[in-house]
Amino acid sequence: xxxxxxxxxxxxxxxxxxxxxxxxxxxxxxxxxxxxxxxxxxxxxxxxxxxxxxxxxxxxxxxxxxxxxxxxxxxxxxxxxxxxxxxxxxxxxxxxxxxxxxxxxxxxxxxxxxxxxxxxxxxxxxxxxxxxxxxxxxxxxxxxxxxxxxxxxxxxxxxxxxxxxxxxxxxxxxxxxxxxx
Numbered sequence: 001x002x003x004x005x006x007x008x009x010x011x012x013x014x015x016x017x018x019x020x021x022x023x024x025x026x027x028x029x030x031x032x033x034x035x036x037x038x039x040x041x042x043x044x045x046x047x048x049x050x051x052x053x054x055x056x057x058x059x060x061x062x063x064x065x066x067x068x069x070x071x072x073x074x075x076x077x078x079x080x081x082x083x084x085x086x087x088x089x090x091x092x093x094x095x096x097x098x099x100x101x102x103x104x105x106x107x108x109x110x111x112x113x114x115x116x117x118x119x120x121x122x123x124x125x126x127x128x129x130x131x132x133x134x135x136x137x138x139x140x141x142x143x144x145x146x147x148x149x150x151x152x153x154x155x156x157x158x159x160x161x162x163x164x165x166x167x168x169x170x171x172x173x174x175x176x177x178x179x180x181x
Contacts, residue, residue: 015044017068018106019092022138026055027109032068034102035176040165041071042105045177048082065179069165070097070105075151076114077107080170082179089116089123089166091155093131093148110140110148114155123159125152 012033019027030052032044045067051059064082071077077097079090093112097105111131116123135145159166174180 013103015102016104017044018104019094019109020106022108022110022134022140028052028054033177035067035173038169040169041069041074043173044068044070044105045173045179047177048179065174065177067170067173067177067179069170071165072096075110075147076155078155078165078170080174082174083118086117086119087115088118089114089159091115091159093151093155095144110134110144112148112152114152114159116159123156125156 012035014031015034016029017032018029021027030046030050032046035043035045037043046062046065048063048065049061050065051061053059064085066079066081066085069078069080073096075093075096077092077094079092081087081090091114093110093114094107095110097107099105111127111134113126114123115126131148134140140148158164162168
């Protein structure tokens with residue numbers, strides 16, 4: 001883990017996180033603390049009882065602390081949730097995260113998700129039906145479809161093998177926001 005960004009001084013920068021749908025409409029959005037950066041990408045986090053919202057709907061409280069990883073040039077993001085949340089890892093297949101400024105990250109949610117439940121022996125791929133429906137509805141290009149499918153396959157393998165950012169490195173970042181894996 002790299003030296004956290006301004007963590008010692010307690011002045012963590014807030015970053016606006018905007019997941020959008022393929023038509024540009026706002027999807028999940030929240031403000032998170034920038035924790036730092038390592039070889040896997042940029043890590044943001046929130047303590048327990050922080051809020052997020054879907055589109056412009058009312059805020060939803062998240063009971064457990066969690067961290068998000070935004071890898072460089074990959075077609076996914078990963079959320080690592082503190083216990084006792086049943087989903088330990090939740091990866092959204094997205095377009096590569098873009099940073100219009102140091103205080104904002106945005107990407108397009110492409111529907112497919114790879115997740116690992118604490119009680120499960122391995123990862124599962126979900127929302128394949130939504131992905132198929134939105135290919136038609138939004139007109140996903142062949143490149144977008146293949147990149148999303150390749151990323152989902154890579155994530156399934158990496159999580160199952162506890163490889164890369166799924167080898168437990170998230171625990172140090174999660175501890176920074178008061179969460180225990």
